[in-house]
Amino acid sequence: MHHLPRGTVTLLFTDMEGSTRLLQQLGERYTDLLEEYRQLLRAAFQQWNGNVVDTQGDAFFVAFARASDAVSGAVAAQRALASHFWPEGVVVRVRMGLHTGEPRLSSEGYTGLDVHHAARMMSAGHGGQVLLSQTTRHAPQQPPCPAHTTYRTCKGSGSCPESPAV
Numbered sequence: 001m002h003h004l005p006r007g008t009v010t011l012l013f014t015d016m017e018g019s020t021r022l023l024q025q026l027g028e029r030y031t032d033l034l035e036e037y038r039q040l041l042r043a044a045f046q047q048w049n050g051n052v053v054d055t056q057g058d059a060f061f062v063a064f065a066r067a068s069d070a071v072s073g074a075v076a077a078q079r080a081l082a083s084h085f086w087p088e089g090v091v092v093r094v095r096m097g098l099h100t101g102e103p104r105l106s107s108e109g110y111t112g113l114d115v116h117h118a119a120r121m122m123s124a125g126h127g128g129q130v131l132l133s134q135t136t137r138h139a140p141q142q143p144p145c146p147a148h149t150t151y152r153t154c155k156g157s158g159s160c161p162e163s164p165a166v
Contacts, residue, residue, distance in 0.1 A: 026090070077096070
């Protein structure tokens with residue numbers, strides 16, 4: 001885990017909405033869908049300097065040294081998912097949550113309340129949304145939101161970029 005950023009970092013969690021239903025619907029073909037999904041997300045996160053900390057099933061845990069890169073990476077991932085042609089007309093929708101803080105880095109990854117806060121941000125969302133904590137939204141290096149994206153205040157949970165369907 002020596003490659004992970006230290007100090008103030010922005011943590012991103014993802015979760016595919018309705019993945020169990022998709023698995024039941026697609027059966028063995030779900031494996032191919034999951035592989036395509038993972039490739040799309042990895043490419044978007046890597047393009048914006050994201051470091052995959054962990055994956056489990058369809059979920060990603062990613063760390064970024066800059067909040068602006070985290071937001072851009074999340075928006076790029078959502079756009080890639082929305083524009084991708086999925087088999088059998090299925091729709092893949094993913095909720096994402098971001099929080100900026102100073103989690104403790106150990107040989108196993110990150111620990112601390114900031115990790116839990118980022119996970120809770122993701123859990124509060126719905127497929128297609130990216131939720132940002134207030135800390136992430138107001139991070140010093142946070143530029144204006146990405147093109148064709150707007151911020152709106154989410155009651156009690158921070159801010160979330162809302163991107164029109166691609």
